[in-house]
Amino acid sequence: MKKQTAMRPEDIDWHNLKFGYTRTPVNVRCYWRDGAWGPIEEHTEETVTLHMAATALHYGQTAFEGLKAFRCKDGKVRIFRMDENAKRIQSSASYLQMAVPSIELFCEMVTRVVTLNKDYIPAYETGGSLYVRPVIVGSGPQLGVKPADETLLLMFASPVGPYYSGGMKGISAIIDRTHDRAAPFGTGHTKAGGNYGASLTSALEGHEKGYDSELYLDPAEHRYIDECGAANFFGIRVDPAADGGRAHYITPASHSILPSITNKSLRQIAEDFGMVVEARRVELDELNTFDEAGCCGTAAVITPVATIFDPADGKTYDFGTGVGPWSKKLYDELVAIQHGEAEDRHGWNTVLDI
Structure with a gap:
């Protein structure tokens, strides 16, 4: 070299x-x-x-x-x-x-x-x-x-540089029904290098089919949502008739999902905003009920998901091409905390005078 x-x-x-x-x-x-x-x-x-x-x-x-x-x-x-x-x-x-x-x-x-x-x-x-x-x-x-x-x-x-140099745009994802990201009780909950090596084939095949990312299902039953590419998945549901119209931040939870620090932070901010936070198993069919969808991680903070295609039945779930209002609000608050422009209520930042 x-x-x-x-x-x-x-x-x-x-x-x-x-x-x-x-x-x-x-x-x-x-x-x-x-x-x-x-x-x-x-x-x-x-x-x-x-x-x-x-x-x-x-x-x-x-x-x-x-x-x-x-x-x-x-x-x-x-x-x-x-x-x-x-x-x-x-x-x-x-x-x-x-x-x-x-x-x-x-x-x-x-x-x-x-x-x-x-x-x-x-x-x-x-x-x-x-x-x-x-x-x-x-x-x-x-x-x-x-x-x-x-x-x-x-x-x-x-x-x-900033992950979104031209503004946030929704990505397309395809449900991967051929590969699993991790075994049910394997290393999915760790940030092991092998997890990412095992995802390369799935990502490449998804890109070859014209999709930006792949959505993994749970490795045991292929019934629940797992992760979106190398990031945690979340959905936002707003039902004016339920919980006094409070928005719900819903994210999958299982042993095969990496505990994202960004997701953990977004859940806390969602609670601060008065949203209902649900970290639980999420049925694939629940995609029909989400007003917004996204994935989250250190690099981008939040990446809006515009569409999810299921090759099993040819169905496409559509969440709009831009970033949803709640996703934008959560993103803006987290970035503001990181840059010292919003109150660091939970003591997340280590401040260096260098």
Whole structure:
């Protein structure tokens, strides 16, 4: 691989930055060896040396996270809910039998990689952010199927532009009745790398058929809604005759669905807005009852879903081409909290004066 150097901040076209990888000068790493986590190391190279028998390469001992840091209007930097990312990587590492980093270690590493690359945090007016990617892998060698005796936790950062550079647009999705995203009691509740590798064929086939994303059904019965591509799904129902006309925020819940931090945040904001929040199994037939549909995650926050096609009966569920009023309201509030423009009522942001 050709060695690259980080671009100088002054050479980056900040207003036309895409949502993709741009090298920054420093990444941080920490190894668990002999039963303990070592010191946090600062590295300038992009590559990682792994033993050819490392369990990450053979047995899938790998998981990752994604979170953002924002340069805000007041000049300060806000990191959104990194403690929740710490808890989720703990869950993933524990289930995959890797060493589990403490919340304190994880947050210290996030803070350090953001601080070391502070010159690469896009300015407030660009709408961009610094995306932080923590990765944990079994780095020790094994020839039998067993956990590694060494674990590597590393984090790098990349400046990214706004996900919607031309405004929010509804996507098309096709219900995948051929592939499952995860097994009923498998790794679906973790952010294991293998979950995403297993979804590539489904995504490619969906794109070849002309759809932006795929909607997975539950792997046990193919009766309930699971996830939409690599993101959590939600629907919004507004029935003037029920619950005093309160809108409902409805999202699937099962062991095979990743617990999205964005979804968790949106549910709390929905409650703050007086909406009825339902996290439960969602029948496929309920799509007929939703006024709005969307998927949510770190990258886009909310992606409106315009249409969902079911190849089983040729039916298309239509939710409109734009973003619905409730989805827009939830999106605007979450983004405002991330940028310090709305009250951080629940203490989600870590504020850095750098």
